[in-house]
Amino acid sequence: MRTNTRNFYLIPYLLWIALFVITPIVLVVYYSFFDVEGNFTFGNYEKFFTPVYLKMTLSSFWYAFLITAFSLLVAYPAAYLLTRTKHKQLWLLLIILPSWINLLLKAYAFLGLFGTYGAVNGILKFVGIGTQQILFTDFSFIFVSVYIFIPFMILPIFNSLEELNPSLVFAARDLGASPWTAFRRVIFPLTLSGVKSGCQAVFIPALSLFMITRLIAGNRVITLGTAIEQHFLVTQDWGMGATIAVFLIIAMAVIMLLTGSRKRGLQNENRKAV
């Protein structure tokens, strides 16, 4: 009876997985084998390995990497400071608050802020630097993406810093480690799992960003996400769109596997070290 009950509770989960995870992936793979006219073909895969799409893949990875790196650069110190503040939950709430606002609205807000006559250029002019083109540049694209993804990076890092036993840090310091060594050898390795899940939560969606590439980067940055959007909505070349999606899924699976397995290894090491 007990196993029966447990199986019964599993049904919603299994149904969910089958309907909303397995079926879509199977459909994406299925569609990737058809050309515009609905004939079976491997042509889409051949096309993916032409310079156009390879270049696009490369630039997607490059921008996703930059976005992740900058998010991490901002998020780690922020999360670290958060754990030291008095009203942690309040500060955390303030950081998460912007993610309650719709992404599109935020992007439009940046259109106004970064415009030639926007607030940022107003300040630059006042300071004496003069009007700069901010909108539709790599800088604005990465800045806005980092802004959007930062909460997803801060949260896991914050959690792993919270779980960190402070006596380990005290011990390191007592045994003569400088603050930097203590950070490098104790704090950072012990919070690496948080860093990793943060990187996953940022890198994977950053790979397939598409709306921001048009609104903030003015299509000067073309990612795989943009190409998928165009193939599905404009060209209605579902086959090619699905093919790109297949490669994205593969890329994401590889990233998950890489970061996942290393995590397990490190945890064992940590346990040994402790």
Add this chain to the structure above:
Amino acid sequence: MKSLVQTFIAVLIVSFGLMYLTSYLNSSEGYTGKDTLTIYNWGDYIDPDLLDEFQKETGIKVIYQTFDSNEAMMTKIEQGGTTFDVSVPSEYAIDKMKQENLLLPLDKSKLPNLKYIDPSFLNLSFDPDNKYSIPYFWGTVGIVYNPDLTDLKFKSWEDLWDPSLKNQILLLDGAREVIGMGLNSLHYSLNDTNEEHLQAAKAKLSTLTPNVKAIVGDEIKLLLANEEAAVGLVWSGDASEIMSENEKLDYVVPEEGSNLWFDNMVIPKTARNIEGAHQFINFMLAPEHAAQNAEYVGYSTPNAMALEYLPEEISGDQRFYPSKELTSKLEVYQNLGKKMLAHYNELFLEFKMHRK
């Protein structure tokens, strides 16, 4: 366990109850009746006073729903479950809808006001003999420019390649429009399928890259009105909206020719009130109604008689009612087939990937 099953059953009962209730409400509100008419149109694309007048005149209750892209509209009609009686797709969408049997043929005997439409806007390639569609508004693709930010007097597509426009051009995010601009600037047809010509157009476009500030969607209206860039490639309809926001700007259709587009009234196969749909189309074709609508929306009306009702400053505006000479150089997009369209998009994607 038991309570879980009970919850499940309760949820099911409630869902079915709600389903029944909605279908009951729908029928009681007259969504299926003969005395309502569901119009599916672009947002803000009709003078609401005309809807009131139509309701008063005929006693038919109008339900007005809007869409923001031809693709979204087609998908909704294709899926069924809707009761749209009149819709207003663009010409290339009509071709597709015809092929997919999504349209009902029009009964011309019920549309006496059709005679007011300028004959040069009838019997076009996308719908020979106007079997399924009646032109609603038409327009062009051209250049919006800001005389404050550039001294150029735009006449030709070539002017966009002027070095003084470095980083000053906004393009709309449409493969046919941008590739078409490349083709037009080389004096090729917008519907060219010759591979050499297309590659030449792409090569020509790639030399435009230093001048292109961004390739954007609907935001182009906001950005140009805010003087974010000196020049924009836009549809004439958007141009009139931009110019009403910022009166400094001007619009021009380049002399090499450009695109001629149409939005057309059709009766989708989902129609329940076909009689009412004809009544509505005929109502909109009446010159005074067409004129009133053109004045409200700001697009060019194909109704020759309506021009008489429009003030001279609108009907005499060469930018939106170009001369016969220029009009003869305008081309309607032909349906090039899915494969060619995919190729156009591929070229457009390659153009977008050109880095400065």
